[in-house]
Amino acid sequence: MTNAIVESAEPDRASMPSLADVLPSFRLDGHVTVVTGGSGGLAHTLCQALLAQGSELALLDISVDRLEYARLELEEFARCNKLGEVRVSTWPCDIGDAAIVDEVVHAIPLKHDGIVPDKLVHTAGFCQNVPAHEYDPKAAENLVRVNLMGSLYICQSMTKQLLAKCRRRRSVSSESREAGEALPQLPNASFVLIGSMSGCIVNTPQPQVAYNMSKAGVIHMVRSLACEWARYGIRVNSISPGYIATALTKKVISGSQEGAALQQEWTSRVPMGRMAEPREFVGAMLYLLSSTASSYTTGENMVIDGGYVCW
Ligand SMILES: NC(=O)c1ccc[n+]([C@@H]2O[C@H](COP(=O)([O-])OP(=O)(O)OC[C@H]3O[C@@H](n4cnc5c(N)ncnc54)[C@H](O)[C@@H]3O)[C@@H](O)[C@H]2O)c1
Numbered sequence: 001m002t003n004a005i006v007e008s009a010e011p012d013r014a015s016m017p018s019l020a021d022v023l024p025s026f027r028l029d030g031h032v033t034v035v036t037g038g039s040g041g042l043a044h045t046l047c048q049a050l051l052a053q054g055s056e057l058a059l060l061d062i063s064v065d066r067l068e069y070a071r072l073e074l075e076e077f078a079r080c081n082k083l084g085e086v087r088v089s090t091w092p093c094d095i096g097d098a099a100i101v102d103e104v105v106h107a108i109p110l111k112h113d114g115i116v117p118d119k120l121v122h123t124a125g126f127c128q129n130v131p132a133h134e135y136d137p138k139a140a141e142n143l144v145r146v147n148l149m150g151s152l153y154i155c156q157s158m159t160k161q162l163l164a165k166c167r168r169r170r171s172v173s174s175e176s177r178e179a180g181e182a183l184p185q186l187p188n189a190s191f192v193l194i195g196s197m198s199g200c201i202v203n204t205p206q207p208q209v210a211y212n213m214s215k216a217g218v219i220h221m222v223r224s225l226a227c228e229w230a231r232y233g234i235r236v237n238s239i240s241p242g243y244i245a246t247a248l249t250k251k252v253i254s255g256s257q258e259g260a261a262l263q264q265e266w267t268s269r270v271p272m273g274r275m276a277e278p279r280e281f282v283g284a285m286l287y288l289l290s291s292t293a294s295s296y297t298t299g300e301n302m303v304i305d306g307g308y309v310c311w
Helices: 004-008 041-052 064-080 098-111 137-172 174-179 209-232 247-254 257-268 278-289
Strands: 032-036 056-061 088-092 119-122 190-194 235-241 301-304
Touching: 032 041, 032 098, 032 137, 041 056, 041 064, 041 119, 041 247, 041 278, 056 064, 056 098, 064 088, 088 098, 098 137, 119 137, 119 278, 137 190, 137 209, 190 209, 190 278, 209 235, 209 301, 235 278, 247 257, 278 301
Parallel strands: 032 056, 032 119, 056 088, 119 190, 190 235, 235 301
Antiparallel strands: none
């Protein structure tokens, strides 16, 4: 059967899409990506991919020594892979302290030729395994402060700075003064927060109520921010990993017989029968950061867990 519309259509060269119209770009040249938990295991691989796509990096972490080490390693990675000159700045920062986060975010452009960061990869966080009825309230509160409130603080600070930049631009442009009420538009701004499958299911056998609460909070916070900030063009999404074989988890599972049994228990619950490698999150991150690939994706939680939550 022929398609009448296609058959009758005159070739219309003017409207022929170019490759750039149909193929998304994952390049991040000219952008600064803020990576929190920048000296962590997952961040390590994600940062390598970000550099390879041309992004400058601002690494935030509470662990000052490991931050410097992470920067040196990334520069070495860039050198070995002939990526040319890369720029990586490091920022000691407790993500659960709103005032410090604000201070750091506002200082970042000073080390990046005035570029205001519009890409975020938020990985900072930690887990504690404590039975719920024995959990010290202060310890639980501290975990929620870092994992959940920290997620809000970094998004707030970056958005405030981005909106302020748009307003400054408008105030010096007579053309846009006439537009008067126009909202700031930030079509490249994309925030990716690392949640966890623990925000959707309850892990077993280890008890981790505060962590699970905090990650469920992150996933719903992402939806709330996505709805509020869609009017500015800022997209907010989360990636929720299952168990990842990072240096940290490898140390836990290879350190004792108990650890090995724990890994067996975990992987027996994964349809794909194994833990994830950090590189298996790179594609999702680049998709979500790309303003052409994921321009219509916001408020989404991408669960990447080898099928864990299906069982
Ligand atoms: N490893 C896994 O199996 C797994 C699974 C699901 C989700 N996640 C999540 O992925 C993210 C990264 O995990 P990872 O495996 O790379 O762990 P990691 O411990 O290697 O990295 C986390 C980083 O966050 C930093 N951090 C902790 N508290 C901080 C604070 N108050 N302020 C600033 N930085 C702080 C740590 O110093 C560390 O460098 C975390 O949010 C974690 O909850 C991990």
